[in-house]
Amino acid sequence: MTGDPRAISMTVNGREVTLTVEPRVSLADALRQDLGLTGTHVGCEHGVCGSCTVLVDGTAVRSCLLFAVQAEGTAVETVEGLARGSALHPLQEAFRRHHALQCGFCTPGVLMTLVELLRADPCPTEAAVRDALSGNLCRCTGYQPIVAAALDAATVLAAEAAP
Amino acid sequence: MTATVMTATLGTRVPRIEDPALLRGAGRFVDDLRLPGTLHAAFVRSPYAHARVLGIDTADARALPGVAAVLTAADLTPLLTDLRLPIAFPEGQLPPEVMPFALVRDEALHVGEPVVIVVASSRRVAEDAAERVVVEYEPLPAVTDPRAALDAGAERACSTADGNLFKRFRVAFGEVDAAFAGAHAVVAERFRLHRGGGSPMETRGVVARHCSESGELTVWSSTQMPHELRHTLAERLSLPEDRVRVVTPDVGGGFGTKYLVYPEEVAVAAAARALDATVKWIEDRQEHFVSAIQERDQHWSVEMALDGDGRLLAVRGTLVHDQGAYAPHSVNVPFNSATSLPGPYALPAYDMDVAVVRTNLVPVIPVRGAGYPQGCFVMERLMDRAAERLGLDRAEIRRRNLIRPDQMPYPTPMRTRAGAPIAYDSGDYPACQAMGLEAIGYDGFGARQAAARAAGRHIGLGIAHAVKGTGRGPFESGLVRVMPDGRVSVYTGALAMGQGLKTALAQIAADTLGVPVERVDVIAGDTGFVSLGHGGYASRQTVTAGSSVLMAARAVREKALAVASGLLEAAAADLVIRDGMVEVDGVPGMAVPLARIAGMLRGLPGYAFPDGVSAGLEAVEHARFDQLAYANAFHACEVEVDVETGGVRILRYVAVTDCGRRINPLIVDGQVTGGIVHGIGNALLEEFRHDEQGQPLTTTFADYLLPTAHDAPPIELLYRESPSPLNPLGVKGAGEVGVIPVTAAVVSAVEDALAPFGARFAEAPLSPVRILETLLQTGLRTGPRNGEGGTP
Amino acid sequence: MKAPPFDYHRPASLDEALGLLAGQPDARILAGGQSLVPMLNMRLAAPATLIDINRVDGLDRIEEGADRVTLGAMVRQRALEASPVVRRRLPLLAEAVAQIGHPVTRNRGTVGGSLCHLDPAAEIPAAALALDARLVAASARGTRRLAMEEFALGMMTTGLEPDEMLVAVELAAWPEGHGAGFAEFARRPGDFAMASAAALVALDGAGRVDAVRLVLGAVAATPLRVTEAEAMLMGRTPDTTLIAEAAALAGPCVTLEDPQAPLWYRARLATAMAKRALTAAVGRADRKRVAA
Structure with a gap:
């Protein structure tokens, strides 16, 4: 019958998972509803707000525009995988220092977008940060503290990476 | 062991207690x-x-596997005391x-109802089934222009109503006609503000769980008003209020949208109760655009009378509000x-x-x-017009009309809808203006503008003031309780939706x-813990809930000291x-933990409470507020x-902001910055x-x-602190004052940039096409026409 | 906003994909999904079958030839931005692609998806027309090449047959030293353009225009070449006045309008964007070195 569920496997935050989903189920819904990873938020379901951004094989994607079946065999990273055990990731720490989140709804998508940016460009300019962020809507912060946090986190991460 | 830092956190940039969970993706929003x-x-x-709804056929939808119920108004009617909301x-x-x-x-009255x-x-x-519901409609004429709706013979927006007017009223004081008759100058203008919204990143959502065993209805809702929701649901579903509990989980922004x-x-x-089940509805974004409340749409026709020195004599006009x-x-x-409208003047x-x-x-x-x-x-637009008419500087005409600090508290002749006088409690508007002008480099702007124009660039500067009544009462609840483990719990009917309310209240306690902290x-926002509450709106919560928590915490402190005094045999x-x-x-060493006192006040056999001390290391307050605390701001932009x-x-x-004493400047920065960018949306984008x-x-x-991050400019934040005399914290709300002057300041700046073309703007948002249309109309005499490129 | 049910196929090879396409009357190709999936979520499209070509082998290559660069249909927009070959041989495309949506949507969005969706405001079709694109269409019946004029038939309508799939696009690489410029205006950076212009200019040893292309996007149902402007520029020294005169020919080409961008407004934008694209292209072009 049209759209019968199928079993798929993928790695999520380093853990191998298998789930059975209809092809029409978005990766966002599968993460949230089937895997209980509710940190990834759904804000528009048409690919504009960026709240649902996750990394698939290291690349930031809108998980509302990717069907879960398409992620079969990939490595998915979500906001839940960001912290280092009990310690926050430097980006998360910087967000707290700079008050780069208010309601926190867009925050997971913003964080994952910036994780991709900082991996590819460890010392981004403010313009590069704003360009990366331009696909993530935030209604609370006015973006300025997010930009400051990203630049601050880049400095911290660079210091960590230095020998 | 390192010495514990004393907890004098008020006025300091304490990182928020809300953040760690939200940053880890461990927040709990209603859809979670x-x-x-x-x-x-x-x-x-x-x-x-x-x-008009003529008929509804739900048979196909009900037949779909997995469908539990398909309910129409006719199905809900017997479940509710009244189908209409109270x-x-x-x-x-x-x-x-x-x-x-x-x-x-x-009768459906708007798309999306x-x-x-x-x-x-x-x-x-559920969406598959919804597609199979067949509703037969008889389309009726739609009323979309509120001005035309007032014409005699206009179509009716609601066929059972007498007309399209919800209400007509006047706000008036002083001798207006005489003022205009004796005026040196009169400026007049029609203004139009278009529809805009709150647009929280989290849409609305509700989960309702009915349990017939206990007769309880538990509702989790992304709402700004949990207590009103509980009251409404109890009343309409004929349940005792104490059988209904409304819990507000993390709320992904409100901005007014969820205060309903x-x-x-x-x-x-009603469906959850009828099915004796748990029912979740999460609004999707398209639903949000057609069913979540909106605002801003108004038509104004206003004139202002001034004397020869540019002093205000009177303002009169009409406002047609699209409701x-x-x-x-x-x-x-x-x-x-x-x-x-009178604002700071x-x-x-x-x-x-x-x-x-x-x-x-x-x-x-x-x-x-x-x-x-x-x-x-x-x-603010009229002030710019008046300055131009009288040949005065835009800042100077404002300075001449601003209420002076020595006039504070300043009673306006107006009254609130509740009948209380509208009186500004504190503030120094001229000082805020001076600070802002200095920061933006107002005095040197003329030279910068001339240089830019010589280079073919059109830059402009705009300024605007705002005054906002905050801390709306009549009260908010605050319950402070020291738990037996020594942690302190604060409960309130106020509502956290991202502002940092929890951190601010935690600092106070x-x-x-x-x-x-x-x-x-x-x-x-959990009705299970406090019986009364109003929720989050009108920049009210730090004032109202903050004051209640302060007073409750003080009462708890007195209680703790009274008990400790006996235990330590020392004077309180x-x-x-x-x-x-x-x-x-x-x-050193003569000490007793709060935890132990809390344990004792739970009641221990063999321990008698000191005289005058009641059970429980806790207190509840409902600090009452009949007057608003007026925050103000002065904005300037280029x-x-x-x-x-x-x-x-x-x-x-x-942005210069005076919201009284700041409990946490980090959080206030966030409120102001977010408000400004929302205002930029209203000024240039959102319609x-x-x-x-x-x-x-x-x-x-x-x-x-x-x-987006591209549209948000570099923002410089400055503050004055004029403590409010109306509450023990001296605070004023900061949630809205940031958004208010933005549209005026930005449009003023655009007009200033295009002054050589004689362009005038009285509308927002200013889309590029509106700007160019105006330029072409006013600049036709001075510039080339369509298709010739270059400067109009 | 949940997509309606569909059958899902994920072929590993082109032959498998074409076989599926031939046998499914109501099938849609799923490439990057940045346009199709929103339409599914809004239930504006409800195909019975989706054929996901994200894992079809060999569709994501960038191949540099002598006169042309061939881009596989599944080359991601982000990969184009990062490609040294594209930056060196197709600077126009590199500049255009950076203005599509946002980095995260470009991570998924593909060359072929943008061409087949054929939104009038899209950047890649406009650049493709300027670069004399040859579109490679494959079906179980064989392979054929279409010029942009044969491919872009009308508003979001391609010349592909129902059993055909776009597998690659071959773009003309202009000689070294040419100048390229891509300018667009949108309400916010990343939004759909209200007008865009793509310009390519080559100069002779005397600084006169030796070759030129001017294409407009978002002004008509499909991208539009402004041949009159090209003719005006050919053989002449492109100073500010000449560029403005040539760009002014863009305005009258506009036929697309909506309440947010009426004809008169879009015409002014088209002229302004043409001027900016030409100015950039001329500024970046080197004079051809005269052989000693």
Whole structure:
């Protein structure tokens, strides 16, 4: 019958998972509803707000525009995988220092977008940060503290990476 | 062990207690609740702006596997005391018919109004089933222009209403006609503000769980008003209030959008009760665009009279307010607009005639700013006009008319809807203006502008003031309890939706009780813990809940000291509380933990409470507020306009804010910055559009344009602190004052940039096409025409 | 906003994909999904079958030839931005692609998806027309090449047959030293353009225009070449005045309008964007070195 569920496997935050989903189920819904990873938020379901951004094989994607079946065999990273055990990731720490989140709804998508940016460009300019962020809507912060946090986190991460 | 830092956190940039969970993705928003056996709802909504419902066929939908129920208004009627939602304002202001139904009974009044609720095993199946519901409509003429709606013989937005006027009223004082008769100069203008919204990143959502065993209905809702929701659901579902509990989980932004009991909340709760099940409805973004409240849309026609020195004599005019299909909060938005117009200026006479008009559009209640941005826009634009007419500098004409600090407290001749005088409590408006002008480099701007123009660039500077009544009462609840483990719990009917309320209240409790902020838990918006509450709106919560928590924490402190005094055999006056320990000041080791006192006050056999001390190391307060605390702001910005495209770029933005004492400057920065960027949306981007049949044209985030990281300029924040004398913390609300002057300041700057073309703007948002259209109309004499490129 | 049910196929090879396409009357190709999936979520499209070509082998290559660069249909927009070959041989495309949506949507969005969706405002089709694109269409019946004029038939309508799939696009690489410029205006950076212009200019040893292309996007149902402007520029020295005169020919080409961008406004934008694109292209072009 049209759209019968199928079993798929993928790695999520380093853990191998298998789930059975209809092809029409978005990766966002599968993460949230089937895997209980509710940190990834759904804000528009048409690919504009960026709240649902996750990394698939290291690349930031809108998980509302990717069907879960398409992620079969990939490595998915979500906001839940960001912290280092009990310690926050430097980006998360910087967000707290700079008050780069208010309601926190867009925050997971913003964080994952910036994780991709900082991996590819460890010392981004403010313009590069704003360009990366331009696909993530935030209604609370006015973006300025997010930009400051990203630049601050880049400095911290660079210091960590230095020998 | 390192010495514990004393907890004097008030006024410091304490990182928020809300953050760690939210940053880890461990927040709990309403859609994150995964209760066993949850059913999922979807709504069939009216595709017409105005239509009669002739019949509904649900058979195909009910036949779909996985569907639990398909309910129409007829199905809900026996489940509710009244299908119509109750009024939530004092009786007599407007009749009950201004409220919507839980589901459309026989006449849909706007596109998106819910007609049928479908409950199924998943949202996907619910949407599949909703597509199979057949509703037969008779389309009726739609009313979309509130001005035309007032014409004799205009079509009616609601066929059972007498006309399209919800209400007409005047805000007036002073001798207006005499002032105009004797005026040296009169400036007049028509203004138009278009529809804009709150647009929280989290849409609305509700989960209702009914348990027939206990008779309890538990509702989790992304709402700004949990106690009102509980009251409404208890009343409409005929349940005792104590059988209904409304819990507010993490709320992903509100901005006014969620300060309403919505039809969907009643329908979902009724379905849960009928099915004796758990039903979840999460609004999707397209539903949000057609059913979540909107604001801003107003038409003003106003004139201002001045004397030869540029001093205000009077303002008069008319305001036609598009209220949309219903008036669930009475006329508060247009009332705010009309009464906020005088703003920071000493205005001797005023007469505003306000028509609140029903249209077949989404209903209006306050969005961040609550009608003030419109009043501010009109007044500030008129000040610019007056400056030009009289040949005065824009800042100078304002300075001459600002209420002086020695006039504070300043009673205006106006009264609130509750009848209290509108009186500004404190502030120094001229000083704020001076600070802002210096920061933006006002004096040197003329030279910068001339140099830019010589280089073919069109830059401009705009300024605007705002005054905002904050801390609306009549009260908010605050309960402070020291738990037996020594942690402190704060409960309040105030509502946390991202502002940092929990951190602010934790700071107040922590400082008062001598415990670290990290040891305070704040539970906001759960009707299971406090019986009364108003929720989050009107920049009110730090004032009202903050004061209640302060007073409750002080009472708890007194209690703790009284008990410790007996235990330590020391006078209460000699005791201090440090890091959760009550100590005899200066006598190390003479101490008792708050935890132990809390344990004793739970009641221990063999321990008698000291005289006058009641059970429990806790206290509840409902600090009462009849007067508003008025925050103010002065904004200045610099823009560049591309005269080939009409595009506007904001180069710099300076905001001077006076919201009294700041509990946590980090959080206040966040409130102001967010408000400014929301205002930039209102000034340049955000507009809900519809066609003449009332069909919405902006139902995606690709059409309704929120500011992005590219649109947000560098923002410089400056503060003055004029403590409010009206509350023990000296605070004023900071949530809205940031948004109010932005539209006025940005439009003023655009106009300044295009002054050589003689362009005038009296509308917002200013889209590029509107800017270019104006340039072509006014600049035709001075520039080349269409197709010739170059400068108009 | 949940997509309606569909059958899902994920072929590993082109032959498998074409076989599926031939046998499914109501099938849609799923490439990057940045336009199709929103339409599915809004239930504006409800195909019975989706054929996901994300894992079809060999569709994501960038191949540099002597006169042309061939881009596989599944080359991601982000990969184009990062490609040294594209930056060196197709600077126009590199500049255009950076203005599509946002980095995260470009991570998924593909060359072929943008061409087949054929939104009038899209950047890649406009650049493709300027670069004399040859579109490689494959079906179980064989392979054929279409010029942009044969491919872009009308508003979001391609010349592909129902059983055909776009597998690659071959773009003309202009000689070293040419100048390229791509300018667009949108309400916010990343939004759909209200007008765009793509310009390519080559100069002779005397600084006169030796070759030129001017294409407009978002002004008509499909991208539009402004041949009159090209003719005006040919053989002449492109100073500010000449560029403005040539760009002014863009305005009258506009036929697309909507309440947000009426004809008169879009015409002014088209002229302004043409001027900016030409100015950039001329500024970046080197004079051809005269052989000694």
